[in-house]
Amino acid sequence: MRAVALSILGHRPEADDALQEAALTAVRRIGDVRDATAAGPWLRMVVRNVCRTQLRGRTELPADQIELRARPALGADPAELLDQHAARDWVWRALEELSPNLRLVMMLRYFTEVTAYDQIAALCGVPVGTVRSRLSQARTKLADALLATADAVHGDAAAVTGTRRAEAEEMLRAAERGSYAEVLAATWSPEVETTWPRGDRTRGQDHLVRTMYGDVADGVRYRLTNVVASSAVTILETDLVNPPGDPFHCPPNAVWVEFLEEGRVRHLRVFHPAR
Numbered sequence: 001m002r003a004v005a006l007s008i009l010g011h012r013p014e015a016d017d018a019l020q021e022a023a024l025t026a027v028r029r030i031g032d033v034r035d036a037t038a039a040g041p042w043l044r045m046v047v048r049n050v051c052r053t054q055l056r057g058r059t060e061l062p063a064d065q066i067e068l069r070a071r072p073a074l075g076a077d078p079a080e081l082l083d084q085h086a087a088r089d090w091v092w093r094a095l096e097e098l099s100p101n102l103r104l105v106m107m108l109r110y111f112t113e114v115t116a117y118d119q120i121a122a123l124c125g126v127p128v129g130t131v132r133s134r135l136s137q138a139r140t141k142l143a144d145a146l147l148a149t150a151d152a153v154h155g156d157a158a159a160v161t162g163t164r165r166a167e168a169e170e171m172l173r174a175a176e177r178g179s180y181a182e183v184l185a186a187t188w189s190p191e192v193e194t195t196w197p198r199g200d201r202t203r204g205q206d207h208l209v210r211t212m213y214g215d216v217a218d219g220v221r222y223r224l225t226n227v228v229a230s231s232a233v234t235i236l237e238t239d240l241v242n243p244p245g246d247p248f249h250c251p252p253n254a255v256w257v258e259f260l261e262e263g264r265v266r267h268l269r270v271f272h273p274a275r
Helices: 002-009 013-032 036-059 078-096 100-111 117-124 128-148 157-177 180-187 206-217
Strands: 188-195 201-203 221-229 233-241 253-261 264-271
Touching: 002 013, 002 036, 013 036, 036 078, 078 100, 078 128, 078 157, 100 117, 100 128, 100 221, 100 233, 117 128, 117 264, 157 180, 157 206, 157 221, 157 233, 180 188, 180 206, 188 206
Parallel strands: 188 264
Antiparallel strands: 188 201, 221 233, 233 253, 253 264
């Protein structure tokens, strides 16, 4: 634990202060550790979070400078990977503290290819000014949420994303083998409300099923490129591979924003980013 503090704060009195605070936090929260083999990484995470809180107190690092999508390099040290995973889970725990509207614009802006304000506005169905306002509020509230959750035990964000990715891949495979309707019936609300790219809306699964089967019959294939997931929202980014004889049958890509209630998709927004 002291080595972690020194690596972040250097040989300064603050390192000893951080170690002491982390030790007190660990004593208070040790009951949160269910697996004894996870105690070491958990203790190092507590120290790391305390040290980062001290650094933010020095520099007031803007929330939009936090690296949310850092990916480990090949051959990275296992300890570094644990650090990155802990930071990722911490950020996602803080994001969950935001209101749904603020969380959605942050997820789109920092985790997907839909980063332009006008595209976020079009997907969310709000003016560009509202997007700017929500992002500003979200950054401020995210910084507060990071401080508030610094010593908390954070869930495994990768596990949530992995589950949602597996579900999305199964859904797209089901469309090609003709069982898409059955998958929707099992995992989506029968009253799902869908907002389509031009703003028209439908209720229920029938239109979704007809659209998907129609695309597949015309030779279009959906290729999943990215999945971003929080507890109640899943964002799927897909490439639409058109048949050679009809290269403009569909736009080249689509974004699906799924809003979940009680584990089922209750609302869906479909968006085609600019070509």
